[in-house]
Amino acid sequence: MTVELVCVGTELLLGNIVNTNAAYLAEKCALLGLSCYFQTVVGDNQERMERTIRLAVSRSDIVILSGGLGPTKDDLTKETAAEIFGRKLVEDPHTRERILNYFVRMKKENITGNNWKQALVPENAIVVDNDNGTAPGLILEEKGKRIILLPGPPNELKPMFERHIIPYLQNINSEGIYSKMVKICSIGESKAETMIADLLEAQKNPTIAPYAKTGEVHIRITARASDEEKAELMIKPIIEELYQRFGNTIFTTDENVTLEEAAVQMLREKGMKITTAESCTGGLLAGRIMNVPGASEVYQEGYITYSNQAKEKLLGVRAETLEEFGAVSRETAAEMAVGAARSAASEAALSVTGIAGPDGGTPQKPVGLVYIGCYLKGRTRVEEFHFTGNRSKNREYAVARALTILREEILKYE
């Protein structure tokens, strides 16, 4: 079956926002085994919208419309879709009730008249409840063609799609696509690709696709099968093969697990606590670790030490080290890690010191030079990096590398 996406919104045409809905819907549809050949963006103009939807319906089995379901007179998507399938709009009492409850929950008192416009639905439409807003989703079926209308805000569209539209689409489309993600760190993208070149060449079903992320490589294995169990049987040997090749550089096979979650989980299992001492990343590394729910079990204090004085005072870095080797040096990174672990009384510590840019570089120590230190139960390791991005990218890469080094060191400590 084919699906086509039509996203409605002037703010998309003006480039005020990036069309993340299209990427989200396209990925989900691909996983459902639906082929998507066209995506279109159109504004809140009835004639152009009608032309666009008619074209989409003529060439695709399912048309997913997002946006333009709001209460104002500019919101025309529902009206236009209803007209194309020759349906009248009628009030849906259930939706009217839900809108009322929504306003009560949000403690808003003045429900303006146009809000009730959202309770109007095309005759014989399947009404899909919106748990995060007032405009319901709608499904129209007509002579083997389907139009699905979704609200534009991603925080309404995504939960509605997950909860209601995916089961609906699974039901009408028997052969599905199932996939697993293998996430790798410690190995660069081009090396990882070379290591699976033969698999990439030979693939058919399942397919294998590598994606480069900041400091990580993700490999998606996708199988087309009639049910999940069969798909899993097809995917399993490939995951085993990848483990043969990548060993413990694979940090998860769970799509939703991040590198920091994997690292925090390892610390938790070993009963270790960690701290951080950051110069150029200034809190970003700690911030990423702390974004893991429950990170407080393994992380209780950390230090941001930009000035030499702070490095001496909070971490006990020796003045002579700073004097002789400078703040951005292998020696300082090592003392920062050791000192942080001592101050926080933790088994592990990560330190980052470097020149993120745009200023502060010298011929000896150029912008992008970063030292990352890792202390773990008596062992200290320091790595030198030369990043080539802007300030923000260099800091992001440093954080990713620090987490990778931490993971490697915990793995060594078996």
Next chain:
Amino acid sequence: MTVELVCVGTELLLGNIVNTNAAYLAEKCALLGLSCYFQTVVGDNQERMERTIRLAVSRSDIVILSGGLGPTKDDLTKETAAEIFGRKLVEDPHTRERILNYFVRMKKENITGNNWKQALVPENAIVVDNDNGTAPGLILEEKGKRIILLPGPPNELKPMFERHIIPYLQNINSEGIYSKMVKICSIGESKAETMIADLLEAQKNPTIAPYAKTGEVHIRITARASDEEKAELMIKPIIEELYQRFGNTIFTTDENVTLEEAAVQMLREKGMKITTAESCTGGLLAGRIMNVPGASEVYQEGYITYSNQAKEKLLGVRAETLEEFGAVSRETAAEMAVGAARSAASEAALSVTGIAGPDGGTPQKPVGLVYIGCYLKGRTRVEEFHFTGNRSKNREYAVARALTILREEILKYE
């Protein structure tokens, strides 16, 4: 004049990447005064691509195609566009030379045969040099219609568009669009909208559009005029009117200045240093401040204090305060801010303590409860917030609010 975007790429149809090129091109075209009514994404399939481009050419003056200019046999955009305008492909010696030089510069030795495919251009095309890759851009003109072909990778497309395509488009389209951004904090989106409801109602040229950002409201003023000077004269009285209404809650009228940059600049002007003491945001606030180039002038050390022990040890929060009011309390936030300023010997300090979720909430102190403290030269202020997002959103909002409070306190200190 009208412009239409056609982005070519299977990875867009599969949702593997977000279409940032479309947002970039749409915004730039809007600023050039070109009206964009349609954006389409299509894959590397000759028939579907041809249908899409023909439709685009039939309804828009300028069609900008991006992607599909690479060396492989899947890359068909150039061939398809040439066919639509009835042009043959011929080798361009200048481009062949540039491809050769590019490979020398990149120290790549094996130039495979298909790379030379990129030196083929449609007859009579305007060839646009690519400074960051091998596929040149191309402009085809035919009977008042124009097709512009751009490479897909954003790091090639953007510089090419800035350097070569914008001047070309300015030249063919005399009336431009010019805009200014007014950025506001301390005022919520709906209040800000109410405060300019009359302006929003009355607008024609210039137009005014508010955008809600995390903890900020941005108002874009856009004028259509024959040159920049005229546009500025039209925009100026509106900016003055906005200053009348919003006063010093406007933190910048520079599109590129962030809230943290504005705050760092104010600290710099006052010769003040700042530190941070973070619990639930765990380094994010420091990380955002430190992303400002040169932030080290005003920020030299900071503390991440998750455990009570760390709050006592690093910040001198009193055990009795933690005992009596708890770690997430107005009193603890105040002592954290004061203690941090004392430890870092800085004039200002921000503290954050709260329950980011998903766990850790109680009926008295639910998930989303966050206290933000601000110490500034002897004065301490604490604000209580109830955020309603997930862990990650709650932390982002807390950081934005902290920066806003800091700015307000510096403004009071005149």
